[in-house]
Structures are given as C-alpha cells and as structure tokens.
Amino acid sequence: MATASFLPLPSKEILVKEFVGKSIKDVATPAAVLDLQKLKNNCSRMLDAVESLNCGWRAHIKTHKTTELTRLQVGDGPGPVNLIVSTIAEAENVLPLLLEYKSAGRVVNLLYGFPVTPSAVPRLTPIAAALGPHALTLLIDHPAQLLSVSSVQTPTSIFIKIDMGGNRAGVIPNTESCSQLISSVLALEATGKASLLGLYAHAGQSYAGDSQSAALDFLRQEFEALLLTSATLHSTTTSTGAHRTHPLVLSVGATPTTTSIRALLLSTTSLPPSAAQEVSALKATMRAIRDSGFLIEIHAGVYPVLDIQQLSTRALPSSQLSWADMALTIVAEIASLYPGRGARGSTEALLGAGTLALGREPCKAYPGWGILTPWNREDAGGGAEGYKGWIVGRTSQEHGVLTWGGEVGDEDVLVVGQKVRVWPNHACIAGVGFGWYLVVDGGDEIVDVWVRWRGW
Structure with missing residues (x-):
C-alpha cells in the first residue's frame, strides 16, 4: 500500500540551519517565498x-x-x-x-x-x-x-x-x-x-x-x-x-x-x-x-x-484586496538578455523559472504567466489588466521568457545574474515544484522554512 511514508520529507531542522538568517537574494533559484x-x-x-x-x-x-x-x-x-x-x-x-x-x-x-x-x-x-x-x-x-x-x-x-x-x-x-x-x-x-x-x-x-x-x-x-x-x-x-x-x-x-x-x-x-x-x-x-x-x-x-488569478476576480474592491495581499512570490534569476528580439524591437530576457516553477495556467487579466513584483519595478498600483511592464510572456519546462509590455526603449533595466521576484498566476500550481517554502516577514530575511508535503 503506497502511503506518504514512501515519499520522505526533508528535515525542517536541517533546512532551518541552512536558510534562516539569510537573505532571499542569496539563495539558489528558483525558490518559493511566503510572506x-x-x-x-x-x-x-x-x-x-x-x-x-x-x-x-x-x-x-x-x-x-x-x-x-x-x-x-x-x-x-x-x-x-x-x-x-x-x-x-x-x-x-x-x-x-x-x-x-x-x-x-x-x-x-x-x-x-x-x-x-x-x-x-x-x-x-x-x-x-x-x-x-x-x-x-x-x-x-x-x-x-x-x-x-x-x-x-x-x-x-x-x-x-x-x-x-x-x-x-x-x-x-x-x-x-x-x-x-x-x-x-x-x-x-x-x-x-x-x-x-x-x-x-x-x-x-x-x-x-x-x-x-x-x-x-x-x-x-x-x-x-x-x-x-x-x-x-x-x-x-x-x-x-x-x-x-x-x-x-x-x-x-x-x-x-x-x-x-x-x-x-x-x-x-x-x-x-x-x-x-x-x-x-x-x-x-x-x-x-x-x-x-x-x-x-x-x-x-x-x-x-x-495569486494574480484571484486578484483578477475583483471579489473585493482594491482597497480590500490588492497586490499587497499576495503572499507567494517565486525568486528567479536573469540568465540572459536579448535586445531587439521582442515585439516592436523590445528587449527580452531569459528567466531561470519556467512551467515547473510558475505553472502553465493562463490568467484572463493579461497575456502571461507571471508579473514581476515591486522588488524589481515601481509599484504603480492598479491590477493585472492592462499592466505595462515585465511579464513572463512565454514558458517552457525550466525556461521563462520575460517580455516588455510598455514603450520600446523604456524597459526597466535588467542585468544578467540579477535576482527577480515573480507573482504567479495560480499559487496552487506554482508551489508544486518546490520541496519547501522560504518564509520572510515583510523583508528579505528568511525567518523560517516550511516543508511541503508531496505525493497523492
């Protein structure tokens, strides 16, 4: 009889020793972070x-x-x-x-x-x-x-x-x-x-x-x-x-x-x-x-x-349900840049987080699989609808491609090796590829590690 015991979990004690006190800017990516x-x-x-x-x-x-x-x-x-x-x-x-x-x-x-x-x-x-x-x-x-x-x-x-x-x-x-x-x-x-x-x-x-x-x-x-x-x-x-x-x-x-x-x-x-x-x-x-x-x-x-999917339902007004309430982000790293490759000659960037880190579920509010958070952009408020900025515009298994939705030439600067944070469309799916969550409390310092259960 197959049970959860066939899928042993990593040691929380060891994970805490490894990560607590570090910054999420200093961990291997991709990483799932909860606030x-x-x-x-x-x-x-x-x-x-x-x-x-x-x-x-x-x-x-x-x-x-x-x-x-x-x-x-x-x-x-x-x-x-x-x-x-x-x-x-x-x-x-x-x-x-x-x-x-x-x-x-x-x-x-x-x-x-x-x-x-x-x-x-x-x-x-x-x-x-x-x-x-x-x-x-x-x-x-x-x-x-x-x-x-x-x-x-x-x-x-x-x-x-x-x-x-x-x-x-x-x-x-x-x-x-x-x-x-x-x-x-x-x-x-x-x-x-x-x-x-x-x-x-x-x-x-x-x-x-x-x-x-x-x-x-x-x-x-x-x-x-x-x-x-x-x-x-x-x-x-x-x-x-x-x-x-x-x-x-x-x-x-x-x-x-x-x-x-x-x-x-x-x-x-x-x-x-x-x-x-x-x-x-x-x-x-x-x-x-x-x-x-x-x-x-x-x-x-x-x-x-x-997640972005829930935000786009507008079940509550933005004064009660907003970007500021989303607790899950995926930390990933810029692996490469492609000036002029994107739409209208805009820049694209290769992100080290694809379908297995972000999920493949689209969102009706915008044409992408994740939006960069204010950690990497100015927080202009509003919603995902009509958002102009860096989004995860395409994904494959481990690859994500950042595309720019604003004016060509006005792209927010990205550099190879830069850590970014992404809000995923669907938190339930985005978490599946991770063995644990790194937990922060409003900042970048890791205060705890929560082990995810695996299996069926």
Whole structure:
C-alpha cells in the first residue's frame, strides 16, 4: 500500500540551519517565498468574517500543503477544526496535527475532498480509525461510491457533492440521479456505517468573475443549489420514514465567493448599487437556510496565499484586496538578455523559472504567466489588466521568457545574474515544484522554512 511514508520529507531542522538568517537574494533559484505577515492577515480576516457571520468554517489546505499554514487557517481557541484535503497524502501528513488538536479538546473533522474510489480505502481506513467515528468525511456524487464508503471500517461522515454549474464533479440538483443518490445515502446511514453530514458545493466558475457583485452572485447560487437539493432530501427522508438526529450542514465556497462574504459585514449604503443588491439577495437566501434548520459552513483554500488569478476576480474592491495581499512570490534569476528580439524591437530576457516553477495556467487579466513584483519595478498600483511592464510572456519546462509590455526603449533595466521576484498566476500550481517554502516577514530575511508535503 503506497502511503506518504514512501515519499520522505526533508528535515525542517536541517533546512532551518541552512536558510534562516539569510537573505532571499542569496539563495539558489528558483525558490518559493511566503510572506508571514500577509498570510496572518489573510487568515485573520477570513476567520473574523465567518465568526462575525455566525458561520461554520472549513479550511482547504491543498494550496500550500504545510502544517504551519494549516495552523494559521484554523486559528487559536477551543472551536472545531474542520479541514479539507485533495489528496490522501495531505490527510496522512496532517493527521498528527489533527490528533494534537483532538487531544487538546477540539472537535476535528477531515474531509477528503475527492469522490472516494476503491483504491483509496486501504489508506483512508487507518486515518478514520485514528480520528474516531465520523471524524473522517467522504465526498460522494454517485451511488457506486457508497461501496467504498462502507468498506472503511470506522464509521465515517458523508458530504454529497452538488454540481451548481461548474461541471467538474457533483450531482445536478433536482434530477433523478440526485434523488437516487440521496436515497442510497439514507439507506447506508440506516445501517450505521456512515452518517450524512451535509451538502457541498464549489463554484469553481467564479474564478472567471470580474467584480464583487459577480462573486456575491456566485455565492448565492452555491447556497441556492444546496437549498434546492435539501428539499429533495427532506421529501426523501419523509417518504422513507427516516429520522435525522443532527442538522444538515450546507457547505459552500471558492476563494472568490468566500472572500466576498466580507461585504455582508458592511452597510449596503457603502457598497456599489450592484453589490448592495447582491448582498440583500444573499442575506435572504442565508435566512431561508437558517429558517429551515440547516447549518451554514464556508470553505476556501487559496485565500491565505492569493495569486494574480484571484486578484483578477475583483471579489473585493482594491482597497480590500490588492497586490499587497499576495503572499507567494517565486525568486528567479536573469540568465540572459536579448535586445531587439521582442515585439516592436523590445528587449527580452531569459528567466531561470519556467512551467515547473510558475505553472502553465493562463490568467484572463493579461497575456502571461507571471508579473514581476515591486522588488524589481515601481509599484504603480492598479491590477493585472492592462499592466505595462515585465511579464513572463512565454514558458517552457525550466525556461521563462520575460517580455516588455510598455514603450520600446523604456524597459526597466535588467542585468544578467540579477535576482527577480515573480507573482504567479495560480499559487496552487506554482508551489508544486518546490520541496519547501522560504518564509520572510515583510523583508528579505528568511525567518523560517516550511516543508511541503508531496505525493497523492
């Protein structure tokens, strides 16, 4: 049985001795850098928002895959610790932290956020046993997956994944397939092998949004898809004579939609008319959910780190979500210069960071795979849209090509051997090629090293 133990991690102690106290200008490149204060601010804002709105909170940890940032996402205090992982390797590596929280008296729940398959059962079984009954939650969207659920020896919880338009995973509300799935789940629940925790939605399509009102509208759609499905669940429960012993949890979120909930804490008079209208509609939907006796849970993952993709959704105004909030940068080195090779005779530069360091995912806001940060350019504010300056305009495996988007002849000076910092489009992908993050705290000095978990 392949487990995370087959992918041993580097020693944090050795890495700390090697890097802490050095400048990120003096390390081998490419290197992934996280800014601690930005991470803390982003996590605190999210925790404060969900607490103020009296919502449950579930942190997704697949973006960073580290123990240290998981702690920041969870926060201090005696409250429940609800997490989501995308791989079993993440679950195996975060298990000691969850057991630590459990021993301290905090209620823990771990959601494996991918529809469960038969090959996952041997690795999920010891995790479920360690956490205890119903503390491991499994995601399903097809009745055939329930055989795998029942094969986990310790009773688990279940979230039914609802497709609210993203067409990636999930069952469509108000369909025969949805009704059949709910009936199958209730039948399994009656055996005591699992219990239905709730309904789960993720508006991945909200990444294509470009305004606060759009993010709020997607969030409302997430809630309404689950509310519609809950009606099917209620009618099925009634017809079968089943009796629910705990309130159903409706769990929603993608970073754009979850980020936008901060608008609910503001007076509608302080919001643009379109956003104010969406806030009113969203509040009405949330009231309907609570009036029906359901619990609201919010989930998100990339929000502590952020990236250009998230910035371009404009889920919050620039006064609340800006370049200054992005915590991940990739440090790379200029390897060569090519005067006159670029568009209109502009200069291009070879960067020692390509697809494996930055990712290959494009961003709708600009035609590139990364933007140089103020470490190497003047911070002119604004957004990625219409940005004029050095961007990673092309990539291959280890090569990145910097291209200039401004006036020819006005290129910011670059020299061979110069270290630069790049904001990537998608933090989740950009981190994959690195074994650890170098952590700074507002400056260039490395204050810690966080080891990333590897594998599936």
